[in-house]
Amino acid sequence: MPANNTRSYPNSQPTPRSQNLEDIAAKAGVSRSTVSRVINNEPHVSEKTRHKVLAVIQAEGFTPNPAARALVTQRTQVIGVVIPQVPLILFEDAYYFPTLLQGISRVTNARDYSMLLWLGQADGDEERFYNRIISNRLMDGVIIASAGENYPLIDHFLRVQTPFVLVERPARRHDQNRISYVTIDNIAAAREAVTHLIRLGHTRIGTITGNLAIADGIDRLEGYKQALYAAHLPVDNRLIAVGNFTYHSGYEGAQKLLAQVGDHQSGKALDAIFVASDIMARGVVEALQEAGLNVPDDIALVSFDDLPTAQQVRPPLTSVHHPVEEKGAHAADILIDLIEADDPVPQQIMLPTELIIRQSCGEY
Amino acid sequence: MPANNTRSYPNSQPTPRSQNLEDIAAKAGVSRSTVSRVINNEPHVSEKTRHKVLAVIQAEGFTPNPAARALVTQRTQVIGVVIPQVPLILFEDAYYFPTLLQGISRVTNARDYSMLLWLGQADGDEERFYNRIISNRLMDGVIIASAGENYPLIDHFLRVQTPFVLVERPARRHDQNRISYVTIDNIAAAREAVTHLIRLGHTRIGTITGNLAIADGIDRLEGYKQALYAAHLPVDNRLIAVGNFTYHSGYEGAQKLLAQVGDHQSGKALDAIFVASDIMARGVVEALQEAGLNVPDDIALVSFDDLPTAQQVRPPLTSVHHPVEEKGAHAADILIDLIEADDPVPQQIMLPTELIIRQSCGEY
DNA sequence: AGACCTTCTGAGAGCGCTCCCGCCTAATTC
DNA sequence: GAATTAGGCGGGAGCGCTCTCAGAAGGTCT
Numbered sequence: 001m002p003a004n005n006t007r008s009y010p011n012s013q014p015t016p017r018s019q020n021l022e023d024i025a026a027k028a029g030v031s032r033s034t035v036s037r038v039i040n041n042e043p044h045v046s047e048k049t050r051h052k053v054l055a056v057i058q059a060e061g062f063t064p065n066p067a068a069r070a071l072v073t074q075r076t077q078v079i080g081v082v083i084p085q086v087p088l089i090l091f092e093d094a095y096y097f098p099t100l101l102q103g104i105s106r107v108t109n110a111r112d113y114s115m116l117l118w119l120g121q122a123d124g125d126e127e128r129f130y131n132r133i134i135s136n137r138l139m140d141g142v143i144i145a146s147a148g149e150n151y152p153l154i155d156h157f158l159r160v161q162t163p164f165v166l167v168e169r170p171a172r173r174h175d176q177n178r179i180s181y182v183t184i185d186n187i188a189a190a191r192e193a194v195t196h197l198i199r200l201g202h203t204r205i206g207t208i209t210g211n212l213a214i215a216d217g218i219d220r221l222e223g224y225k226q227a228l229y230a231a232h233l234p235v236d237n238r239l240i241a242v243g244n245f246t247y248h249s250g251y252e253g254a255q256k257l258l259a260q261v262g263d264h265q266s267g268k269a270l271d272a273i274f275v276a277s278d279i280m281a282r283g284v285v286e287a288l289q290e291a292g293l294n295v296p297d298d299i300a301l302v303s304f305d306d307l308p309t310a311q312q313v314r315p316p317l318t319s320v321h322h323p324v325e326e327k328g329a330h331a332a333d334i335l336i337d338l339i340e341a342d343d344p345v346p347q348q349i350m351l352p353t354e355l356i357i358r359q360s361c362g363e364y
Numbered sequence: 365m366p367a368n369n370t371r372s373y374p375n376s377q378p379t380p381r382s383q384n385l386e387d388i389a390a391k392a393g394v395s396r397s398t399v400s401r402v403i404n405n406e407p408h409v410s411e412k413t414r415h416k417v418l419a420v421i422q423a424e425g426f427t428p429n430p431a432a433r434a435l436v437t438q439r440t441q442v443i444g445v446v447i448p449q450v451p452l453i454l455f456e457d458a459y460y461f462p463t464l465l466q467g468i469s470r471v472t473n474a475r476d477y478s479m480l481l482w483l484g485q486a487d488g489d490e491e492r493f494y495n496r497i498i499s500n501r502l503m504d505g506v507i508i509a510s511a512g513e514n515y516p517l518i519d520h521f522l523r524v525q526t527p528f529v530l531v532e533r534p535a536r537r538h539d540q541n542r543i544s545y546v547t548i549d550n551i552a553a554a555r556e557a558v559t560h561l562i563r564l565g566h567t568r569i570g571t572i573t574g575n576l577a578i579a580d581g582i583d584r585l586e587g588y589k590q591a592l593y594a595a596h597l598p599v600d601n602r603l604i605a606v607g608n609f610t611y612h613s614g615y616e617g618a619q620k621l622l623a624q625v626g627d628h629q630s631g632k633a634l635d636a637i638f639v640a641s642d643i644m645a646r647g648v649v650e651a652l653q654e655a656g657l658n659v660p661d662d663i664a665l666v667s668f669d670d671l672p673t674a675q676q677v678r679p680p681l682t683s684v685h686h687p688v689e690e691k692g693a694h695a696a697d698i699l700i701d702l703i704e705a706d707d708p709v710p711q712q713i714m715l716p717t718e719l720i721i722r723q724s725c726g727e728y
Numbered sequence: 729a730g731a732c733c734t735t736c737t738g739a740g741a742g743c744g745c746t747c748c749c750g751c752c753t754a755a756t757t758c
Numbered sequence: 759g760a761a762t763t764a765g766g767c768g769g770g771a772g773c774g775c776t777c778t779c780a781g782a783a784g785g786t787c788t
Contacts, residue, residue: 031739044736049736
């Protein structure tokens with residue numbers, strides 16, 4: 001750290017010290033306290049002095065020093081956003097995390113917060129990543145996106161009572177009610193998607209699941225089963241291929257289903273597939289076409305996420321739409337509510353989804 | 365703002381005040397100053413006391429209060445990242461901004477900074493957006509991505525001598541040498557791409573330009589022209605369609621070229637197109653196929669950016685690869701250098717590109 | 729007229745850190 | 759052995775703000 005704080009620039013006078021409350025007070029002919037009151041919109045300031053002070057603030061372009069303010073209030077008006085799995089997410093679904101950030105940003109802008117972004121690195125030095133976040137005490141609260149179940153940060157923030165919100169359901173934690181999160185109703189959405197296939201007359205419906213270590217994967221499979229139960233159709237394990245949300249796992253999953261249920265050209269061993277993500281569905285389409293099968297005539301497809309890619313695939317995919325931007329916005333809103341509450345109560349929100357009908361399910 | 369700073373949680377004792385230097389000093393049996401010296405890795409501390417203090421810090425999990433530190437040092441170890449055109453960028457090229465952020469994040473992590481993210485909103489209240497950024501004094505410096513030429517923030521940061529780096533070349537500013545930026549050599553890259561088409565025997569080469577209000581658009585067109593000059597081919601204005609980097613403008617641009625140079629089924633009025641972005645190229649492919657033309661047999665295509673989509677389009681696109689992640693990393697590195705320099709000197713960096721050969725140019 | 733509010737304002741303390749200054753001790757020099 | 763020097767350490771000031779407290783000014787009531 002350099003010895004002199006006032007950095008020197010070539011051919012220019014040294015940067016002038018920026019103004020403080022005292023300077024503004026002197027120019028307005030009042031005290032520091034009064035200026036502070038005006039800035040913080042407190043009562044008990046006469047209209048006359050308020051205007052006088054505001055005029056000076058405006059003229060001087062004064063903004064109070066956030067560090068000094070934070071030092072005394074113990075508040076920074078900054079929230080953190082932690083996205084651990086960036087390389088993975090980015091590779092599979094580039095829209096997700098910018099869209100989420102966009103939603104968060106909309107709310108932080110509106111509620112006068114700013115966001116500190118923490119992206120996990122490809123090098124995978126998670127220990128260091130966590131430590132940097134934990135030791136950064138500049139944040140009033142944190143949004144954690146797609147972290148998985150036992151993410152160490154969760155326990156840390158619970159322990160030190162830092163408000164935080166997860167963007168996902170922490171499926172296997174016993175303390176779900178102590179944790180705030182926003183998610184979608186994966187079960188209901190998957191049930192609706194599969195029910196739609198059933199309504200179209202399909203009876204041999206397979207599924208390619210997402211990663212069954214996280215709630216999105218678990219719940220979409222559960223919804224698939226519930227739809228079959230409700231229609232009194234059997235749940236056949238040979239019709240369930242476990243994937244992990246990647247293109248490749250979709251491709252392989254489709255091949256596995258085809259292999260497991262025998263000859264599809266003739267017998268109607270499999271007539272539709274519910275795929276737990278659009279990215280996987282792209283792989284499924286590829287595999288089916290390679291096998292000489294037509295979508296949707298031979299096998300109908302419904303998938304999940306409704307990414308832009310769903311419209312670009314041939315045939316366009318019927319898919320469950322996901323309000324990602326809204327997830328971000330709600331997460332930020334809940335978090336700021338927690339931060340500002342005298343007596344914070346964890347909140348859990350499930351956002352509605354919508355089944356978008358396109359050609360892959362054969363109804364179009 | 366609540367009257368009491370120590371927030372109360374239900375069924376728990378009030379949050380204990382977090383420790384400070386004085387507490388650590390007491391536990392280690394030294395003074396506040398010595399602890400500060402240890403934390404800041406200053407000399408003139410005996411190895412013995414240094415170890416003793418470090419042990420206590422470790423045991424207590426102590427981290428110094430960043431607000432207090434910032435208050436006296438005038439440094440926050442925070443850089444800002446401003447991305448004004450998010451909705452536009454996101455719609456056209458979802459990979460760009462997460463990848464850029466990823467690059468920035470890699471460097472900030474390594475150099476012990478954190479990043480404050482500012483995303484432009486769809487509502488387009490730019491005035492308010494700028495003001496929020498300007499009045500946030502929590503940042504030691506700023507990276508501004510894809511802002512366009514006369515972005516008000518540029519002038520502001522120049523005026524108040526806040527270090528900043530642009531991710532793009534500020535094409536039409538006369539004060540380019542006062543401004544730090546990182547970009548690619550668009551002219552050379554475009555020249556190489558077009559020269560490649562010429563080498564493959566094409567002589568009637570059209571182009572669909574990007575947005576000619578920004579450097580990327582201007583320079584890629586310039587590179588196209590330079591390649592023609594060098595090969596002694598005429599620059600025919602009827603072969604130049606002005607686009608703006610969007611899918612739609614690519615689609616329309618292709619139709620315009622076809623219309624302007626007459627009958628393409630028979631006469632060889634147009635045999636190749638250099639498209640200034642992959643996104644536009646997707647539109648071009650669509651338009652050409654609708655016109656019954658085969659890519660690359662009837663019309664060869666070379667485009668720019670090498671997004672993942674370039675591999676997914678049929679035929680896969682020959683395209684100029686763009687080191688977006690590296691752009692972010694370099695921008696962050698330059699910025700932090702500027703921040704930490706006693707005597708900052710603006711830097712301009714041009715990163716190398718690479719022409720990736722795929723099927724759309726007909727060579728494969 | 730005095731007592732009592734009520735509204736407005738200013739002074740002082742203190743948040744937790746860094747940095748300057750000066751003291752103490754031990755090592756080095758003549 | 760006295761004088762000097764250097765390393766190691768502690769105390770004080772102050773960064774710019776908020777918040778409490780007390781005082782000044784003005785109005786209302788007995």
